[in-house]
Amino acid sequence: MTTQLTDESEHAVLSPAERAAHGREARRRAPRSCHGWFEADGDRPDPVAVLERQSATRVPELVPVRYGRMLESPFRFYRGAAALMATDLGRLPSTGLTVQLCGDAHLLNFRLLASPERHLVFDINDFDETFPGPFEWDVKRLAASFAIAGRHNGFSASEQDGAVRACVRAYRARMREFAAMPTLDVWYAQDDADRMSALLASSMSKGARRRTAAATAKARTRTHLQAFAKLTRVTADGRRIAPDPPLVTPLRDLLTDPSDDRQEKELRGVVEDYARTLSSERRFLLRRYRLVDMARKVVGVGSVGTRCWILLLLGKGDDDPLLLQAKEAQESVLAAHTSGPRYDNQGRRVVTGQRLIQTTSDIFLGWTRAVGLDGVGRDFYVRQLWDWKGIARPDTMDPDLLRLFAQLCGAGLARAHARSGDPVAIAAYLGGSDRFDRALAAFAQAYADQNERDADALAAAVASGRVRASTL
Template identity: 45%
Template sequence: MAQVQTIAERQEAGKLARMRSPRSQNAAIGNVNRDPVQLLRENSTGRVEALVPLRYGRMAVSPFTFYRGSAILQAHDLAGTNNSGITFPVCGDAHLMNFGGFATPERQLVFDLNDFDEVAVGPWEWDVKRLAASFAIAGESMGIERGSIKDIVATAMQEYSDRMHKYAGCSALELWHEIVTFERMLETAATSEGRQLINRAMEKAAGRTHESMLGKIASEQDGRWTIHDAPPALFHPAGPNSLLGANKKWADTAEWKSKLAAAFDSYLLTLAPERRQLIAQFDLQDTAFKVVGVGSVGTFCLVMLFIDSHGKPLFLQVKEARQSVIARFFEGDNATHDGERVVCGQRLLQAASDSFLGWTTGPQGRTFYFRQLRDMKISAEVERMSSTILQGYARLCGWALARAHAKAGGKAIEIAAYLGNGGRFADALTQYALDYAVQNSKDYDTFIRACRSGQLEARSDEDMAADFRV
């Protein structure tokens, strides 16, 4: 076993990292000499062809939705910046909409990172910069004035720094057990309005269960449950509303069912024995294709509906795992299986993870990971927030990201020493966020021109849904 360094040695390593990457240099936005349209096209390769226009249509709604779907651009740009040399598995897509509430296996409601498609070994600063820029871009999209946007970004960055200094004083086990519960959020809320929103979120989460979803998206006939088609967002792979191509072999063929069964059996082997025993108490009723969030549109994603002997449901989501944009632009530990990469990264970064997390390899060699589709999961309704509430939300995101980094990297002491006690890092990141918002706006304009000229095809959910109306 490697010898554990002393606190003094680790603090010195963090201070020496400033030599490699001075804190003021974190304001640099990096290498933006690239064609955003070409990079987006490359990122769409291998996705469901008929769904790529929907991906672009969702991105076209605003500069913020464009930012959410274009993680590849920022990863490219950040590869042209200095970093501290402190690396570990990072989220890779830590924008403000990839935080939210969900239930732990012990049924405790927590706030944490909740999207790990891009997780990979990389510089911790890249996560922080993605978060900072997301607040600047969202603030501009919401019409918040520049001075308030600066305060919001600075709040997130200062909270990250303050929490990291606190975590630097925690033992390894204390960090591993640290969790941001909604009860703790209530205790730290700065305003009564903030406390009211947290309470409402807790009430909403309590109603977002497998049972509450069953009657909304499925129906029972002759003792079997069937998921309703709702194209383009939800459809059966082999059904009349499928967008996967008429000449593909899908669920109505014995060959496809055999491959799906083999992939599911492989997934079960990645679970702990007691979880396998739990799933064995459910019977698979139906499988459908589900289109997911902005950045993942067009990737292969299935929903599996299971029912136990009491008629109670379990929904599992089977989501394709593609190469991380972080791994593409930063040379870290290369994953041998992208589904395993996502699962291991999620388990490492989250305080408590889904009981059903696992991975498999599907037909055509695609890699997938499993998780519950809904288990008291909620996301912030950012567009309805005032600048004051958005600032409070920024504080929560800064806290949650610091906790995730402290646990995943075991480098809280080094990062805290790098950050120092002043506001130099927060100032640099605030400037970075404002400047990157300008760059994002330029990229968005280029993207919109490509859509209008026919270089890219962009269609809204409403446009595509109309194709299926009689």
């Protein structure tokens, strides 16, 4: 089933009343109560087969690492199972109210980030699967992640539901706020970390406030200089990336013939091609650095096995670094299930989606195409590696703190959706009652059950020898 999308650009020429009527009309296609249902039918694809299809285009020796990481817990499995959920969401009733979806809006993809003005903001950070689609797909993925995280922490069902409903309620309330705001005010809105801390202080315990302050302070230390110190070492040739195979493998160690410089020339050409996707002043800045080393890096859970390179560039000397990450961009897992646009470069898709969703994006964000060690051309997007990034630790949260974090994520997702979608129509669809909130709580529990069955299926496939898992 392919979801047909409405043209949300039309809302610019409709009156607010017409836009609200459009949102309420969507209840005919997908009543709010219908979102509380999920049950896999007999036509649902084999979950392991879906994962194997993804793995077919990945670095073969890293695929077992991906499976090993997914099997560590149901929550880690969920992080790697965006393709499974995209298939499930595509088979459900759809509102047709389009936004630029994150595509993988689980709770760990919301974090503290540095703006170009060096302010710490709270925003979405992962856009590998970004694609236009019905707004509720992101909300459902986010809601289910809180139920799964709550189960992992041993919380009761009511505590899990409390976090999910807090998330969805915050999304709905924030969307109503955006529906009443001028267009430019919606676009300029951002979640400054200091303002968020002040807003939440009255709801937090003293211990939670201390932990939040510590997390904010730690995020400010996660700069490119910290990454530089961790990932590089001094050699006879100057600063170079330190090997840590198979997680970090310098290019020189991947070559069968160390004297063959074709791959290095290709990657140097990648930097030149990527620079053309930057604005002129940022190209000027990039030219002040020279590329000195590169390495393949294993990242994340769902991304393991896709090609990811870290590029070490130096400016005035060995103590003036710029670390870039060039990450492979494959077709979004959502593309097969919705009628969105097609791109000539999947890296461009990621960058376009990120710029639509984020209030402030990395100044070095761009895209390119490169021929890999296997001679196959692949799309990449490029950004800085580490820049004031603060990552949540849901496994350390009590029920109250998880519920507060859920509010932040729900409100942040609403801000992201309001930028590219029609907040008036979405707010009208959601309405002022908690009907949608209650439905999503039921969905989250049902999908958490399905996620556990899928994780068990992968574990059984490993036990039978169908696939191999590695713990690294």
